[in-house]
Amino acid sequence: MGNRAFSWLMKLIGGYGKLNQKNPSVSRFGAVVNGKLVLDNKSLNYLDDYVRQLSLIYSKIKIHTGTEYIYPLDSLxxxxxxxxxxxxxxxxxxxxxxxxxxELRSRIQKCSNIAFKDRELKVLSEIEKLANRVSISLAKSDGRREIILKDYFPKMLYGKPTSLDEALQKLLFYNALFWQMDHYHIGLGRLDSILCEYYQNDILNGIITESEAKRMIREFILVLGKDTHAKSMSFVGDTGQYILLGGVNEQGLNVDTPLTSLFLEIMAELKIPDPKLILRVNKDTSMQIWNKAVKCILTGTGSPLIMNEMLVMDKMARFGYDRSDVWNVGTSACWEPLIIGKSFDQNNPFKSAIAIKPLNDIILSGEDFTNFNSLLISYKAAYAKELESVVKDIDFDCSPLFTLFFDDCIDKELDFTDGGAKYSFHGAQVVSLPNTVNALLSIKQFVYDEQLFKLSDCKRAIETNFEGMEDLHSLVINSGKKFGSTDEEVVELTNNLISFTGDVISKLTSNGQPVKVGFSSPNYISSSKDVLASLDGRLNGEPFAVHISPLTSKIDISEVLEFSSMLHYNDNCINGNVVDFIIPSSYIKESEKLTRILKNACSNGIFELQLNVMDKATLVDAKAHPEKYPNLIVRVWGFSAYFNDLPESFKDNLIRRAEVYEAT
Incomplete structure (x- = not known):
């Protein structure tokens, strides 16, 4: 919780104090006096502060009635x-x-840890109070829908819903509570599977029709997306709200449900960026689902992201997740895998490791190397230090609310973040891998193989931003061997660096646990601003490559997907490896061709895939005349957003990328 939130809390409780932060990843209430936290002249445990905050917020939330569903989230x-x-x-x-x-209360009352028991019982009490507040608010209206909803509150707190309508309402009630307690980027998980039994029972018993179910789920989706601005973190649209579709069940059988199709249809019709979809695919995913997924992608919303689940699950099991759990793989917000309901994994808690910077540093040092292999060895040593510098121990805040709903927490009598959750494998991210591969290939070709330049020339090019070195700049930009190419040398070097990254990270821990690493980072613009020009042709401060994507018009989607399927990830290199590509809008008329390309890519072994559908002319015009394009959606990193809501640097980067990919 930041200073503004803390000030607001102080006003509510009539106290004051200052925020104590042990490090940027932790927050606590109160002033520090003689080594103790003090609030209102009273020492408090931060877990108790959390419950106190919960009580205050739940009592202040405005309840809005007269809607299809009640969503107790106060965006203010x-x-x-x-x-x-x-x-x-x-x-x-x-x-x-x-x-x-x-039932939860009965289990908690048996706990021997008095402090834990008291806190969790207070959380239950606050949930009940809020449900009663909602019920009282609904009682003031005599509308038909309000009468139905009033019957749900607080009854729905005490057992399984009896209909799809009630299930959607219960899901929204708790989702709003999680958000309201500062728990951002909350994935919604496998809703097509979770909601299917309610849908099928209602259909079978004649309670609803398919069209009525579609209307209800459509309204549910719109409720989730209505507070996008308030829920967003770095950029408008970056809410982390995803709905996971498809995939296998606990027995390993593919479980496309009627709702899998329904969700894809609804999102293709709505054409909104939030919430987003992630589709788990395997060899048994039906062509119907593939076709509907591609149709949804071609609307330009960037959804769904495709997860090649069998590859991902196998890697997770090899890393340390139980094989009995990996069937329920989800993601943390964007694409980083975790186990739904069992993982406290924080997959982006560190600054991104910048792969290209160590290469620049050793060239700028002026050291000479007799051959490329000796330079590569020196680079790896410097790169290892960069990786080691980003992984740290982190002191996380608590979550007595999440503790109620995650495996083992009550039995262990431990908070979700303090050993209660089964998994806490945190993740690191690497940015600029494509830039680094291209720079190393250029050095090898032009300095060592063809001897057209010396390392001292490369040093001067970096220092001068290629001024006076235009010939070198042209060569490195137009060289034939590039990241994303299926050329043997390119694939070998890329796998070499991936393997090395995994080996270095395997020796590191965060909070005593092994660390995952991935090659897709949201920081491809922010982390590049202070990095000098690099020998892939990138100029001073220009953005890095986006995730796993080529930097040239000579590589089309088919080739980059084939290249991606040739990459060999270490068992710990699982923290997101997304092929990111912009395809021209002409594919809208060739959806069957795109379906074949994507299906084959997954069969061949890519990890994950997200696509933008756009053209340069539209983006340029949208930047110049935003009023003409209020609904233009683009994929940014692990989320989509309205083009008009993006910072200028991101708009410019998308335009540059669209220009490059249009030539493919």
Missing amino acids: ILRMHERPVICSITVDYDRVLQSDLN
Whole structure:
């Protein structure tokens, strides 16, 4: 919680103090006096502060009735929070839907840890109070819908819903509570599977028709997306709200459901960026689902992201997740895999490791190398230090609310963040891998193989931003061997660096646990601003490559997907490896061709894939005349957003990328 939120809390409780931060990833209430936290002249445990905050917020939330569903999230209060306490988590909403507060209360009352027991019982009490507030608000209206909803509150707190309508309402109720308590980037998980039994029972018993179900789910999606501005973190649209579709069940059988198709249809029709979709695919994913997924992608919303689940699950099991759990793989917010309802994994808690910077540094040092291999060895030593510098131990805040709904927490009598959750494998991210591969290939070719330049020339090019070195700049930009190419040398060097990265990270821990690493980072613009020109042809401060994507018009989508399928990730290199590509809008008329390309790519072994559908002319015009394009959506990193909401640097980067890819 940041200073604004803290000030707001002080006003509510009539106290004052200052925020104590041990490091940027932790927040606590109160002033520090003689080594103790003091608030209102009283020493408080931060877990108790959390419960106190929960009580205050829940009592202040405005309840809006007269709507299809009640969503107890007060966006004005939410906006007062500068920073989340715990973020990028996927709750097991099946567990949430089946939860019974009386059953939870009975289990908690048996706990021997008095402090833990008291806190969790208070959390239950506050949930009940809020549900009663909602019920009272609904009682003031005699509308038909309000009468129906009033019957849901607070009954729905004490057991499994009896209909799809009730399930959607219960899911929204708890989702709003999580958000309101600073828990940002909350994934919604496998809703097509979770909600299917309610849908099928209602259809079978004649309670609803398919069209009525579609209308209800459509409204549910719109409710989730209505507070996008308040829920967003770095940029408008960056909410982390994803709905996971498809994939296998606990027995390893593919479980496309009627709702898998329905969600894809609804999102293709709505054409909104938030929430987003992620589709788990395998060899048994039906052509119907593939076709609907591609149709959705071709609307230009950037959804769904494609996860090649069998490859991902196998890597997760090899890393350290139980094979009995990996069937329920989800993501933390964008693409980083975790186990739904069991993982406290924070997959972006560190600054990104910048792969290109160590290469610049050794060239700028002026050291000479007799051959490329000796330079590569020196680079790896410097790169290892860069990787080691970003992984740290982190002191996280608590979550007594999440503790109710995650495996083992109550039995262990431990908070979700303090050993209660089964997994806490945090993740690092590497940015600029494509730039680094291209720079190394250029050095090898033009300095060592063809001897057209010396390392001293490369040093001067970096220092001068290629001024006076235009011939070298032209050569490195137009060289034939590039990241994304299926050329043997390119693939070998890329796999060499991936393997090395995994080996270095395997020796590191965060909070005593192994660390994951991935090659897709949201920081491809922000982390590049202070990095000098690099020998891939990138100029001083220009953005790095986006995730796993080529930097040349000579590589088309088919080749980059084939290249990606040839990459060999270490068992710890699983923290997101997304092929990111911009395809021209002409593919809208060739959806079957695109379906074949994507399906074959997954069969061949890519990890993950996201696509933008756009053209340069539209983006240029949208930047010049934003009023003409209020609904233009683009994929930014692990989320989509309205083009008009993006900073100028991101608009410019998308325009540059669209120009490059249009030539493919």
